[in-house]
Amino acid sequence: MMSDDATGRWLTGPKVLLQGLLGFGLLAAVMLASVGFGVSDLPAASTLRLLFMPDLSPGSALVWNIRVPRVALAVLVGTNLAVAGVLIQTLTRNPLASPQTFGINAGASLAIVLCLIVLPDLAGAGTVWPAFVGAMAVGFAMWALSASGTMTDTTLALAGISIQLVLAALVQAILISNNAAQDIVYWLAGSLNGAQWNKVWTILPFTLVGGSVALVASRHFAILALDRTTGVSLGQNAKYVGGLAALLIVVLAGSAVAVSGPIGFIGLLVPHIVRRIVGSDQLTVIAISVIAGPLLLNTADLLGRIVAFPAEMPVGIVTALIGSPAFLVILWKQRAR
């Protein structure tokens, strides 16, 4: 993928590089703050010392087994959701698309809730595979609908939102009929509270593979973003590229839901923010989203722990509280332009 890239601008443009570095610096600062903050009476300065010079003390165990994996998990989940958001908005050519609004998160949630509540003995196998099955079912349905060519972008969006509403209702129905809502209310809101290393290892391969493929294949996705007839006339088999994008969305969003519950708004908001800053080049948007997604999710997680201290507000609620007004502002500014 060299200079034949139709969209032209490159990741290495000095302005984009500067913006990337700035975002990276912000991310590092928020990550450090997040490691330094918690309900234990360990001073922030000691946590930072233990971060760079771990020892055998209980404080060190706390930093390295609870705080650091939480921050790492937020980075991976933030990456997955942001990249999945870019891809789904490209695939459906719809600015309102996200793993949440198109029901991918809800599909994964439904499958996990079924496993946890209705078949608790199956839950021993972990949440990743049920999450994939649920996300896959919805992802396949969306891909089939979009590839059928019978739907306009608007009807496709409505279909996605309908699927999301139905799945969310089914989750509610299962919880109410089992009186188990209290048990997984935190997980269902989207929470990083249960973060530890095994969850980091669970999602890491999917982030690495999914993120890399998304970057490498970004040129193809860029053509997908054009209208379908143009894509076909450029010699592109839109169905296969669309299928690859759908698969990546399912893998990225499904694994994120499996470790942290359905966190909304990251996938919707990050692509919009990033495009406003760096323009619409697909490779650049995906690359910067890999910084912006973790930055937004880590910030939201830290805020959730500060506002409800010493308890915590699940990060999914914080992203919704920040995300919905932010999204309205973006839409309003786009109209104004």
Added chain:
Amino acid sequence: MSHGHLSRRDLHKGTMTAIAALLAAPVVFRSQIATASGTRTIAHTLGTTQISGAPSRVVALEYSFVQALDALGVVPVGVADDKQPQRVDQLLGRHIDYKSVGTRLEPNLELVSALAPDLIIADEIRHSAIYPQLQAIAPTIVLNSWEGSYQTIKDSVVVIADALGERSQGEKVVANHQATIAALVAKIPTGEKRRFLLAVATPDSMSLHTSSSFTGSVFKAIGLTPAIDSSDAVESGAGLERLIAVDPDILLVATDSGRTVLDQWKTNGAFGNISAVRSGMVFEVDRNQFARFRGLKTAEMIVREVLVKVYGAG
């Protein structure tokens, strides 16, 4: 969901005066019982309810009420059993025949009505909103079960007995229970200073039961120290860092079957720094018995289990 959670706390605080009134109730009723050939006025957390005769078709919307009825020799016609009849078997230690009226969170009013009850016993936190509908079906008394402390549950037994026209029987049941507990408490070594915590493990976090929860107040009543002292019965959504900060000396983890966050945390390097883990004082206990049932028999069972698990004494 979290909204509901907040509101039940608010409700809880807002009705502390009502509970205080309930605790004072025995004084009021002692004079009434003598003349109670016809109608009795039963004070409960949502007001007073007139009950005449001896109700025999009782619907119980919480497990603790079923246990209270059982102690008074009454088999309820309907129970909000979360559609888990095996829990009622476990609750009473025997099988009874009743009709399920759905979940405790959302009992099916049509099923309740179809049973033609002459007394309904409802929970303050879960059922306040449907009190008028319940009252329209049959005389209803509302008691705090979900976040009821040990004392509240004991008082409730007497109120329920009063509603059945068997007040003195209720007082006898409580007195017998006190004697049983006193005999058990005698087996606990004196000078116990360690801090006890009951934590309910859910799939992703733990709910920590404080001094004002049922089990926490049982701990207090038998001279043990709950690790968290709070007027909020349950601190939900606690992560591992919070559990480490509480640092209990004795940790009872209530689990259902299936995997919980305990399995996850056991593999976490920081888990070993909790005092209870270091001294081998972490015990898995049954969630129904320790966190769902609440009742006199349940309190006795909790004390027996603590004796066996913590002190190796039967």
